[in-house]
Amino acid sequence: MLASKLYAPTLRETPADADVISQQYMLRAGFIRKMANGLYTYLPLAWKSIRKIEAIVREEMERAGSQEIMMPIVQPAEIWQESGRWKVYGAEMIRLKDRHDREYCLGPTHEEMITTLVRNEVNSYRQLPLNLFQMQSKYRDERRPRYGLMRSREFIMKDAYSFDMDEEGLDASYKAMYDAYVRVFTRCGLYFKPVEADSGAIGGSNSHEFMALADAGEADVIHCKNCDYAANIEIGKPAVLKAAVAEPEGKLTLVDTPDAKTIDAVATMLDLPLERTIKAVVYNVDGTVVLAIVRGDHEVNEIALQHAMESTVEPEMASDEDLKRVGLTAGFISPVGLHQTDDFAIVVDETVMEMYNVCGGANKRDAHYININPKRDFDTKDMRIAPIRLITKDDRCPHCGGELELAKGIEVGQVFKLGTKYSEALHATFLNQSGRPSPLVMGCYGIGVSRTLAAAIEQSHDENGIIWPRAIAPFEAVVVPINAKDEQLMSMATTVYDALRKAGVDVLLDDRKERAGVKFKDADLIGYPIRLTISKTTAETSEVEVRIRKDGESFTCKLEDVADVVCNRLQAL
């Protein structure tokens, strides 16, 4: 393709509301345009990359035995009411009515749809296993759409669904999808980790997220330096810590801590290390006010808290009203002297129970206790003790005891074992080998196609622009004649361009009548893996300058060798 014909309007200034690198560069380089909050247009460069990602996804899904279909984006409310999710999905689901006042949603996912589709068609174990996938726009009405394509309201997803006759079949389907995902993200050139994940609101029993590691990621991932262990921090199970130093139990003593409303302030005031303090965080879990207690330097794992409360609803921070209702004094809370009621619960982290002589709230204004000994001072029969703290990098690997590392991750894929949640709710049964009706055993598998594009940029860029992995670059190479008005240079550039096209390279010829500096800057910004420069030197020596975007390596090669050299170098990019 010729750059003079390509619709890729670049911007000099980064738009003020672009808050991550991928969004900034995609706007500046003419990949995307914002049409409304969380709604983007993919311009030709972005769309070319998206189609390359889609082709990789399609190939690997088909290799894994999945068949492509296309379900409607607009879904009738009835099937969501049947599964019980019409109410569970809150404001994030975009709903609409048709001219006859019937209700629909814009699909955020398609479990109900696919289950409805197969329930009338798949009747016998002989038709199993079955795996179907689709790629289409999905919708989520984010409260605050942000980060460009990473958290938009309309986004491109690949979603797949597997149907098996039993758990063993599901295990095999899940494994096939897991392996396909590893191939997909490897081929896309991402640095990623499959991490253990919570199955969340979608329901089910087992899940992995595929995390592209990048600073802009919204998820916290913990992984082992020594073994394969990696988990969403929410699911990481830290060991119970025993206090290291032994000393005699001190006497529970009230101390004045005027205005010290945070545990950090208290620790500073009393000159205590945070590990000798306990922290109280108050939640509202489905109407119950829940006091969660962790060590001063630990954080509450809300998913673990939800599990400890056996709730189907995610914990929310308690309001001032909530605290007032159960008589808590914000900033000075501990379980000492408190009791559970019908609408008030206490959950203490297991590690806290191993601490002694610690400092915590006295449940009155401007006062804390020192020398709290939980086993002695807590009414343990009147509280829940559970592992509710987040794992930290100072914990040891739950699998091998090795050192852990924390990283930020962008969730680009997720695989779920759904089991029979939807097949039971929507009555999708088959006759098993004994001739008895049995619910289909399901899995579901998503890939964020548009998010993968953004993740690749978050992982791979420098101060000059994007550095594309070759497989998903809009073009693999760009040929830049430094002066497009010079017929001799243009003729040589065209020769190189033709040779590359013939060799199967996806190449752009920058025939624009711009200064060389502008073209070089654009090439860096857009991020073609290889740049070939045709200059006066080329005319004199028949040598082309080859520049690798990734590491800036630059060398020359003979005109006649250029296709071989480019093909060869592209393999490693």
Add this chain to the structure above:
Amino acid sequence: MLASKLYAPTLRETPADADVISQQYMLRAGFIRKMANGLYTYLPLAWKSIRKIEAIVREEMERAGSQEIMMPIVQPAEIWQESGRWKVYGAEMIRLKDRHDREYCLGPTHEEMITTLVRNEVNSYRQLPLNLFQMQSKYRDERRPRYGLMRSREFIMKDAYSFDMDEEGLDASYKAMYDAYVRVFTRCGLYFKPVEADSGAIGGSNSHEFMALADAGEADVIHCKNCDYAANIEIGKPAVLKAAVAEPEGKLTLVDTPDAKTIDAVATMLDLPLERTIKAVVYNVDGTVVLAIVRGDHEVNEIALQHAMESTVEPEMASDEDLKRVGLTAGFISPVGLHQTDDFAIVVDETVMEMYNVCGGANKRDAHYININPKRDFDTKDMRIAPIRLITKDDRCPHCGGELELAKGIEVGQVFKLGTKYSEALHATFLNQSGRPSPLVMGCYGIGVSRTLAAAIEQSHDENGIIWPRAIAPFEAVVVPINAKDEQLMSMATTVYDALRKAGVDVLLDDRKERAGVKFKDADLIGYPIRLTISKTTAETSEVEVRIRKDGESFTCKLEDVADVVCNRLQAL
């Protein structure tokens, strides 16, 4: 692919609500499933065909210089309010609100969106011409969704938009799209005609529809047996007919026509040919009651009537209220003695003005006049005279005078010259060669991708099932071993299957353990262009039976020649 792995559930019975052949066969053969009224899932066979159509469209669009992008499906109301179409689009537009109560629609088309996209980016004539396209789901909340994929509420469209600096540029862009469409539909194997069309509610100055001719079509097309002329019947301009026989003007005479409320009844009662009668049809055009007069055997062309009334609103049939309000006596109306008022207009077809001694209503119950002579008896200063009749097959070709034919057409594509309608409304200007701001000159171009699939079936089927044009068949050929349990047959079938795949044929191996009769029936129903049968005879003679679905031709060829023979025959299918 192996048929045993293919998800293509067939039905024995045709669903009761399937009202056209394409819908019946696609349901029976496992191509589509209805998920809700007007919302369909494409199963693997249909999706394969859709992707083949999309690939053809993409290739031809790119060949014509258009670049692929992807705009959001969800569109903000503001841009539609800016163009003035938010109110014009009635109940057919699907509207929704987000969590912040902002209004959006599901795009029925994207003129507003694309104009908004380019208005900030295209500033100079140097950036023109520009042509952008996309393929995505579009939405139309049909009052009565029907005919399967031909009139569904969610459907796949390719829409393209061109931007030029002047009318001459638009002419060139339009021609390039027109030619690309001819190539697209030719390659898809459709029998089609580009017909002159009205530009309708979308606005603009020039348009062609691409009509796939088929009995199930909803559009009436007139075309010449002699030359290239073809037009939507609404746009066909018939000549003014002069009465053939001359006779003296008779005296205007009242006759009793009790209960004869239609012109057919009157003609029968008075033993007159219809060509000697005039017919009155009453409309409501944007609030004005309009009396339209045509010859008894002619029909009113509502688009022409709209033009005659210089209205932007489509005529609707008048209500009883409307008639009462202006004092018309239904069934006995003619212009004789009537006068226009502020809310009542009379439009007489030009051909009527050439008639003499005709019969028409007397504007009182149970009475008609004979010997009406319009030039004598109509108050021509108090009415509009315009060409408002539909062309018929008895008219002569407006281009060459040849014989005309009427046909039913399925609109699979349309090309429009929009001019500056949207660029002016949305302030999309560029600096022209004189450095002055000038509105972009636009065209828009649609292809119904999913409708093309249905149209192909409507055109090409028999009582046993679909007969696919090779280019868009889900598979080009099927290999049928008559007994999949016979290892020798399966081995030969696999050899044939492998040879065909190697030769680049998109082939299915029917390895299902079904009876040969079932497989043959399914092969006919699904409609693979070529069927290859591996039987006992093959084992004995090394000859394969080749059957062409289109004409039922059947012959044998040597096992080793099968790939050559199939490739060769496919070229003509």
